[in-house]
Each structure stands twice: as structure tokens, then as C-alpha cells.
Amino acid sequence: MSINYKNTNAEKTTVTRDTNEFSDKSGNIYQSLIAISKRSNQISAEMREELTKKLAEFASSTDNLEEIFENREQIEISKFYESLPKPVAIAMQEYLEDKVYVRDANETATEKED
Numbered sequence: 001m002s003i004n005y006k007n008t009n010a011e012k013t014t015v016t017r018d019t020n021e022f023s024d025k026s027g028n029i030y031q032s033l034i035a036i037s038k039r040s041n042q043i044s045a046e047m048r049e050e051l052t053k054k055l056a057e058f059a060s061s062t063d064n065l066e067e068i069f070e071n072r073e074q075i076e077i078s079k080f081y082e083s084l085p086k087p088v089a090i091a092m093q094e095y096l097e098d099k100v101y102v103r104d105a106n107e108t109a110t111e112k113e114d
Helices: 019-026 029-056 072-083 087-096 105-113
Strands: none
Touching (some): 019 087, 029 072, 029 087
16 A cells, blocks of 8 residues: 655645644544554655665665665655655644544443443
């Protein structure tokens, strides 16, 4: 499952947020932050895996320091990933756009007991 990070509405710079936007969605600011944090970790892992796969294509089998050279494609890929919004910014935008499914584990446990 690859996400198109290029087309996200997330900000690339720091933005002041109204915390009421987050607390209104779940009723509790802390639950909202936990959901955003978990989604951010997922996005970060996906981005890291995708970047590793792309850079692995350029990996050389030799360990000789004299033969190491800069690869223009490798540099462009790295610059692209550096210019993307941070995973937490993407997660916040997804949360505000209701693209994140949030399940309350306490409610699920209570329903199973009944």
C-alpha cells in the first residue's frame, strides 16, 4: 500500500494549530494525539521502507572506498524525500480530513464482555 505523498495537503513548514479542532473530533485531545502519533509512525515506516527500496537499487556490491562515487539519481531521490512534509504533518492532515479510522480499545473490550 503506497501512499502518494506528493499530492498531500499537509504543510511542509510549522503551522500553529487550533487544538479544539483535534479535541472536537474525538472528544478528548489526548485520544486525538495518540491517533495522530500512531498514524505518523505508520507513515514514517512506509516512507522509510519505500526510500530504502529505491536506494537499494543503487547499492554497489564492492566495499572499496576508492570506488565509491555519487550517483545523481540517488541524490535526487534523497532530495525528494527530504522535501516531503513530515509524517506527523501528513498524519494531522489525514486526521482533520477524517481519513484516519480511530477505534477505541476500551469500548471494544466492554462490548466483548457483555
